[in-house]
Amino acid sequence: MEFKTKASLPFMAFGSLAGLLSGLASAELNSSSPALLLFLLFFFLAYRLTPFLLKLPPSQFPEGGWSAVRALKLGVWTFLACWLLVWILVYNLAL
Secondary structure, rough: HHHHHHHHHHHHHHHHHHHHHHHHHHHHHHHHHHHHHHHHHHHHHHHHHHHHOOOHHHHHHHHHHHHOOHHHHHHHHHHHHHHHHHHHHHHHHHH
């Protein structure tokens, strides 16, 4: 499997989990503030945990290792799409 695909999978999983919790919190509290906080928290967790979940030493990451810029390039759109899709679905089902 290609590195970009492997690195995107944890962002999809964390984005979906964040979307689920965001949808439930937003429906319960009638506010989107918890959703934005959960988005930031889970994206940070995905950024920090992806190298450990891939079980690769930093030397095997292409272009010099894992960094915040690499996480933004590889994972932000995947995370955002999964988070937004699941958040809207759960929010509408919970209402």
